[in-house]
Amino acid sequence: xxxSKPYTNRKGLGKRILRARQLYLFLLLPLVYLIIFQxxxxxxxxxxxxxxxxxxxxxxxxxxxxxxxxxxxxxxNFLRILVNTLRVSLYSLAVSFFIPIVLALSLNCxxxxxxxxxxxxxxxxxxxxxxxxxxxxxxxMLNPIIGLYGNAVQAITGVRATDILGIPAAFPHxxxxxxxxxxxxxGSIIYMAALASSDQELHEAAQIDGASRxxxxxxxxxxxxxxxxxxxxxxxxxxxxxxxxxKVYLMQNSLNxxxxxxxxxxxxxxxxxxxSNFSYSTAVGMFNSVVNFVLIMSVNQISKRVSDTSLx
Amino acid sequence: xxxxxxxxxxxxxxxxxxxxxxxxxxxxIVAYPLIYVLSSSFSSPSAVMSGKVWLWPVEFGFEGYxxxxxxxxxxxxxxxSLFYMVVGTCIxxxxxxxxxxxxxxxxxxxxxxxxxxxxFTMIFSGGMIPTYxxxxxxxxxxxxxxxxxxxxxxxxxxxxARTFIHNSIPQEMLEATQIEGxxxxxxxxxxxxxxxxxxxxxxxxYYAIGHWNAYFNxxxxxxxxNLYPLQIFLRDILISNKVDASxxxxxxxxxxKEGLAELLKYSLIVVAMLPVMIIYPFVQKHFVKGVMIGAVxx
Numbered sequence: 001x002x003x004s005k006p007y008t009n010r011k012g013l014g015k016r017i018l019r020a021r022q023l024y025l026f027l028l029l030p031l032v033y034l035i036i037f038q039x040x041x042x043x044x045x046x047x048x049x050x051x052x053x054x055x056x057x058x059x060x061x062x063x064x065x066x067x068x069x070x071x072x073x074x075x076x077n078f079l080r081i082l083v084n085t086l087r088v089s090l091y092s093l094a095v096s097f098f099i100p101i102v103l104a105l106s107l108n109c110x111x112x113x114x115x116x117x118x119x120x121x122x123x124x125x126x127x128x129x130x131x132x133x134x135x136x137x138x139x140x141m142l143n144p145i146i147g148l149y150g151n152a153v154q155a156i157t158g159v160r161a162t163d164i165l166g167i168p169a170a171f172p173h174x175x176x177x178x179x180x181x182x183x184x185x186x187g188s189i190i191y192m193a194a195l196a197s198s199d200q201e202l203h204e205a206a207q208i209d210g211a212s213r214x215x216x217x218x219x220x221x222x223x224x225x226x227x228x229x230x231x232x233x234x235x236x237x238x239x240x241x242x243x244x245x246x247k248v249y250l251m252q253n254s255l256n257x258x259x260x261x262x263x264x265x266x267x268x269x270x271x272x273x274x275x276s277n278f279s280y281s282t283a284v285g286m287f288n289s290v291v292n293f294v295l296i297m298s299v300n301q302i303s304k305r306v307s308d309t310s311l312x
Numbered sequence: 313x314x315x316x317x318x319x320x321x322x323x324x325x326x327x328x329x330x331x332x333x334x335x336x337x338x339x340x341i342v343a344y345p346l347i348y349v350l351s352s353s354f355s356s357p358s359a360v361m362s363g364k365v366w367l368w369p370v371e372f373g374f375e376g377y378x379x380x381x382x383x384x385x386x387x388x389x390x391x392x393s394l395f396y397m398v399v400g401t402c403i404x405x406x407x408x409x410x411x412x413x414x415x416x417x418x419x420x421x422x423x424x425x426x427x428x429x430x431x432f433t434m435i436f437s438g439g440m441i442p443t444y445x446x447x448x449x450x451x452x453x454x455x456x457x458x459x460x461x462x463x464x465x466x467x468x469x470x471x472x473a474r475t476f477i478h479n480s481i482p483q484e485m486l487e488a489t490q491i492e493g494x495x496x497x498x499x500x501x502x503x504x505x506x507x508x509x510x511x512x513x514x515x516x517x518y519y520a521i522g523h524w525n526a527y528f529n530x531x532x533x534x535x536x537x538n539l540y541p542l543q544i545f546l547r548d549i550l551i552s553n554k555v556d557a558s559x560x561x562x563x564x565x566x567x568x569k570e571g572l573a574e575l576l577k578y579s580l581i582v583v584a585m586l587p588v589m590i591i592y593p594f595v596q597k598h599f600v601k602g603v604m605i606g607a608v609x610x
Contacts (some may be wrong), residue, residue, distance in 0.1 A: 041439065109328060131527060132547045146360070289439055
């Protein structure tokens with residue numbers, strides 16, 4: 001039978017789809033989930049450009065363009081919130097990027113496997129502590145009167161401790177270092193895996209050349225984990241504006257708001273706080289999502305040009 | 313030929329000794345908050361209030377725990393969290409594996425675009441309010457389904473599963489069974505699933521812990537106290553300081569009451585972490601494996 005090429009391909013495609021019908025069946029429910037709970041909300045993002053009212057619904061509400069975006073940028077809170085968000089996330093990025101690497105490199109140097117495994121296990125545990133429990137622990141232990149902190153200061157200096165939890169400037173430090181406590185072990189796993197599969201011959205060659213253990217770390221271990229580290233850095237940079245809601249919200253109190261109000265908590269308050277305005281809140285949230293998206297695309301592109309490693 | 317053992321120089325030994333000390337100190341620092349909480353929970357109210365607890369329990373007792381079990385909120389929270397964890401995880405794992413298998417088949421038409429549909433959601437999403445509106449319009453507010461359906465598939469976990477299936481189950485096996493007339497569905501149920509035991513274990517654990525620790529969905533979507541998971545009650549007691557008067561039933565006056573309220577918080581933390589901590593030693597290697605598979609996502 002004389003069939004021209006494109007026609008054959010099309011016919012082949014139809015056949016292949018038919019043959020794969022069971023696979024599509026498996027995908028059905030997951031896709032339904034994806035559409036309903038991930039893509040329909042994206043459709044709902046349009047209320048950022050509308051004057052949303054519950055009675056009129058998403059489609060019935062009238063368009064107002066960028067009104068709420070302008071309102072956000074002109075809001076006297078805007079700069080403070082943006083600065084708070086960036087401060088916390090850049091601080092977090094700077095510290096929490098390096099610590100798991102240093103931890104992995106150090107653990108890898110140990111010849112004493114008992115200590116190595118014990119320290120690993122201990123540092124993994126905080127990862128499984130829930131956010132609520134973590135903040136609860138912080139509040140309990142840093143209580144200036146009856147907490148560990150308060151008792152320690154009282155015992156050492158005889159004077160009642162100041163309330164750290166009420167000092168706004170302390171918020172970024174508390175947020176970042178409790179995050180380090182929680183995730184440094186978990187974050188080191190990826191690097192431990194990379195180091196475990198490192199080339200033994202390189203190490204032996206370096207040893208024969210007279211390199212000290214420390215030198216071997218610099219010249220063999222670090223290059224081994226460099227690709228992994230770059231990927232992690234890309235991911236972290238892309239998430240710079242992505243300060244999560246839960247932990248900040250739980251750590252906020254009426255005293256530290258000047259440092260602890262970030263974009264995600266502001267979005268929540270604008271929607272469910274006193275003067276509820278879903279459109280305004282969505283506009284702010286959308287601003288955040290779009291910036292995140294642009295950031296991660298850009299960082300990935302930059303990394304593609306500069307090194308050979310990128311996410312896609 | 314005699315292989316000369318490479319001896320370790322003195323400076324290397326010093327280096328390692330310093331690292332040893334530093335890492336042990338780190339281990340102590342990281343472990344200390346957990347030990348402190350554990351010890352405080354087994355102490356007496358007055359010891360906790362007067363700051364006598366540093367490392368070991370002072371005036372050992374179970375009063376904190378007794379107060380917890382008298383508290384109906386904690387019991388309701390525990391029951392609900394268990395329910396969400398079991399039912400939620402089953403749905404999670406089923407949906408995730410059903411998505412991971414077809415997507416591991418690169419010969420399936422549309423595999424690329426469909427995969428993109430999934431991974432796109434990792435870098436962009438509708439956000440808090442639009443998602444809330446979807447849940448609301450589906451009349452899921454204040455129901456158990458609002459705890460289970462949003463977030464039913466974690467694309468991150470799905471990628472872990474997909475990568476595992478793609479890398480560990482050879483193409484030859486599929487071809488061999490296809491010759492024998494095995495359909496995709498049969499292949500999935502009879503070959504892929506049994507061979508995927510370890511990755512199923514990994515994602516089950518990830519999802520289960522996620523449900524146990526979950527706070528956000530309940531916070532956003534639930535209003536009925538009877539549906540609250542444990543974490544919401546924890547938040548009320550530990551952070552908002554809403555200690556239920558019925559919890560602290562004591563006749564000794566205000567000071568003792570306050571002591572018990574504080575002691576209760578420590579005991580509550582321990583109780584909340586109990587399931588996770590018990591399972592943890594047994595499953596640690598699975599978690600670690602999961603991270604490694606996820607890292608080589610390719």
